Amino acid sequence: MEPYLKHDSVAALMDRSNVDTDQIIPKQFLKKVERSGFGIHLFHDWRFNDDGTDNAEFELNKPAFKGARILVAGDNFGCGSSREHAPWAIADYGFNTIISTSYADIFYNNCFKNGILAIRVGQEQLDKLMAEINANEGVRFTVDLENQQVITPAGNGFTFEIDPFRKGNLLSGLDDIGLTLKHVDKISAYEVQHKQTFPWLWA
Amino acid sequence: MQALEYAMKKTMYEKIWDSHLVVDEAGQAPLLYVDRHLMHEVTSPQAFEGLKISGRKVRNPHSILATMDHCVPTKNRHLPIADPIAKKQIETMADNCHENGLNLYDMKNPNNGVIHVVVPEHGFVHPGMVVVCGDSHTATHGAFGALAFGIGTSEVEHVMATQTLPQKKSKTMQVVVNGSLSKYASAKDIALAITGKIGTAGGTGYVIEYTGSAIRELSMEGRMTLCNMAIEAGARAGLVAPDEKTYEYLKGREFVDGVVPSPESFADEGKRKACEGALAYMGLTANTKITDIPVDLVFIGSCTNGRIEDFRIAAEVAKGTKVAPGVTALAVPGSYHVKKQAEDEGLDKIFIEAGWEWRDPGCSMCLAMNGDELTKGQRSASTSNRNFEGRQGKGGRTHLVSPAMAAAAAAAGHFVDIRTL
Numbered sequence: 001m002e003p004y005l006k007h008d009s010v011a012a013l014m015d016r017s018n019v020d021t022d023q024i025i026p027k028q029f030l031k032k033v034e035r036s037g038f039g040i041h042l043f044h045d046w047r048f049n050d051d052g053t054d055n056a057e058f059e060l061n062k063p064a065f066k067g068a069r070i071l072v073a074g075d076n077f078g079c080g081s082s083r084e085h086a087p088w089a090i091a092d093y094g095f096n097t098i099i100s101t102s103y104a105d106i107f108y109n110n111c112f113k114n115g116i117l118a119i120r121v122g123q124e125q126l127d128k129l130m131a132e133i134n135a136n137e138g139v140r141f142t143v144d145l146e147n148q149q150v151i152t153p154a155g156n157g158f159t160f161e162i163d164p165f166r167k168g169n170l171l172s173g174l175d176d177i178g179l180t181l182k183h184v185d186k187i188s189a190y191e192v193q194h195k196q197t198f199p200w201l202w203a
Numbered sequence: 204m205q206a207l208e209y210a211m212k213k214t215m216y217e218k219i220w221d222s223h224l225v226v227d228e229a230g231q232a233p234l235l236y237v238d239r240h241l242m243h244e245v246t247s248p249q250a251f252e253g254l255k256i257s258g259r260k261v262r263n264p265h266s267i268l269a270t271m272d273h274c275v276p277t278k279n280r281h282l283p284i285a286d287p288i289a290k291k292q293i294e295t296m297a298d299n300c301h302e303n304g305l306n307l308y309d310m311k312n313p314n315n316g317v318i319h320v321v322v323p324e325h326g327f328v329h330p331g332m333v334v335v336c337g338d339s340h341t342a343t344h345g346a347f348g349a350l351a352f353g354i355g356t357s358e359v360e361h362v363m364a365t366q367t368l369p370q371k372k373s374k375t376m377q378v379v380v381n382g383s384l385s386k387y388a389s390a391k392d393i394a395l396a397i398t399g400k401i402g403t404a405g406g407t408g409y410v411i412e413y414t415g416s417a418i419r420e421l422s423m424e425g426r427m428t429l430c431n432m433a434i435e436a437g438a439r440a441g442l443v444a445p446d447e448k449t450y451e452y453l454k455g456r457e458f459v460d461g462v463v464p465s466p467e468s469f470a471d472e473g474k475r476k477a478c479e480g481a482l483a484y485m486g487l488t489a490n491t492k493i494t495d496i497p498v499d500l501v502f503i504g505s506c507t508n509g510r511i512e513d514f515r516i517a518a519e520v521a522k523g524t525k526v527a528p529g530v531t532a533l534a535v536p537g538s539y540h541v542k543k544q545a546e547d548e549g550l551d552k553i554f555i556e557a558g559w560e561w562r563d564p565g566c567s568m569c570l571a572m573n574g575d576e577l578t579k580g581q582r583s584a585s586t587s588n589r590n591f592e593g594r595q596g597k598g599g600r601t602h603l604v605s606p607a608m609a610a611a612a613a614a615a616g617h618f619v620d621i622r623t624l
């Protein structure tokens with residue numbers, strides 16, 4: 001995982017609620033056995049017409065949003081199936097930051113495991129950000145994870161909350177398994193006891 | 204005894220949580236021990252890939268049970284799989300399980316079926332366990348009083364390598380359903396009613412504990428259906444305490460409201476917009492009677508309603524009927540065991556005589572990855588758990604129903620108010 005650095009980038013807007021993982025990465029792409037290369041299928045059913053051409057109506061196809069790394073979206077983003085292909089597709093497409101009022105639990109966890117910073121804001125704050133993008137498509141926001149801040153040209157910046165553990169991992173690009181394996185002695189001790197209590201589970 | 208009494212004062216979730224804590228240090232997510240790890244072909248290959256790349260091993264192979272369900276064909280299973288990508292996924296699963304010494308019920312194994320149907324059939328999950336699977340409907344196993352929840356693929360890798368997961372403690376929500384269900388009302392209807400009441404995000408951050416006489420009255424199959432749907436209300440998991448049954452009477456909880464909602468009926472702007480979008484997608488006009496809506500395809504199956512009791516009740520309704528002209532009706536058992544049991548009871552004949560297709564087990568129309576799917580604009584009555592846009596095929600329109608409703612709709616060619624049967 002790459003360390004998450006302070007950056008400024010175009011902020012794309014999806015003014016929709018309940019964007020589900022079936023839309024983020026439709027099921028026909030789940031059959032791949034690799035974990036890379038999902039970005040070209042992100043939002044496939046919305047993004048492309050039946051003949052494979054770009055759907056001009058779809059927001060992320062707007063030229064102003066090209067190269068965006070920040071995605072601003074409505075409530076309950078990432079609901080639905082637990083497929084981690086959704087954050088893979090989002091990250092592979094180029095986003096490393098999502099800003100919304102709320103996320104589905106599994107999706108939220110998966111974002112951080114894949115180097116995506118998912119920021120929660122209040123409805124009022126989100127409305128301001130959406131208005132700023134609508135007024136100036138292609139506007140660039142700055143995200144400073146170290147100081148937990150988002151800065152915007154029109155002054156709609158804010159400070160956000162983040163679990164310190166998640167923050168540390170994002171900043172250092174540390175992999176979760178490595179962190180857990182620091183406790184391997186405790187895991188082994190637990191298992192010794194577990195085996196004594198429930199020997200039939202170990203048969 | 205004292206320790207036990209103390210334990211009794213905690214919620215079921217807290218008891219399971221406390222007994223599985225391996226590490227709990229300030230500044231770090233608590234590490235929870237995982238007893239059982241369920242696997243299928245879609246969410247595991249990248250986890251095995253990651254494990255291999257980092258030179259790590261599966262810590263406890265015996266804790267894993269694997270099946271193939273999402274991509275498997277439900278007919279002509281003896282033929283090679285036509286879709287090359289599905290074929291690769293299935294072969295990769297077999298290789299991975301073989302290399303790591305895991306227990307796999309492959310496509311031809313008589314124990315094969317949808318993971319959440321197979322696992323209870325084999326008693327792989329016990330009360331008090333922590334159970335995970337790279338699949339959001341893992342919540343199903345909460346029916347056994349196990350803390351069971353869906354995880355992502357990198358967590359699948361994490362559990363394989365460490366047998367633990369860093370977890371945040373959830374809040375608990377108690378849902379009390381008292382009373383008794385009328386003849387054709389089922390666990391599915393309770394689940395849909397709860398989701399309707401608290402919304403698809405109403406349970407976010409919570410583990411739901413279902414209590415009350417109506418819940419205790421449910422069979423294990425019914426409890427599985429209920430917990431399976433916990434995730435549709437946004438919850439992390441659902442739990443039903445294994446306890447004795449009492450009887451009261453449920454004041455008729457409705458499952459299908461009388462008419463299609465109209466956008467104007469929502470005060471909230473966002474909801475109004477969502478309703479307009481939903482109506483357009485679904486090709487519905489506000490205030491149409493549900494019973495006037497025709498269906499093209501009927502599906503009974505999935506890990507929500509693919510168990511023996513589901514086919515029993517559906518067969519009872521389907522018996523002596525004929526599938527309406529122009530309607531395709533698929534009966535897809537959740538596992539080979541369910542299939543065999545149904546055949547032993549003669550249920551397959553009832554379906555076949557009524558004009559249904561009697562298939563091999565798999566997820567099938569639940570997410571339409573295996574070739575069973577709706578074409579654009581087609582409408583289904585489906586016993587699965589999700590009606591997201593495109594879930595059952597691009598442009599397909601899904602209505603979620605109970606098995607009895609599905610069987611009635613197949614015969615009528617349109618939705619039916621089962622309470623009037």
Ligand code: SF4
Pocket residue numbers: 272273317318319338340504505506507565566569570587588
């Ligand atoms: S039946 Fe549907 S919900 Fe259940 S495991 Fe299969 S795809 Fe998932």
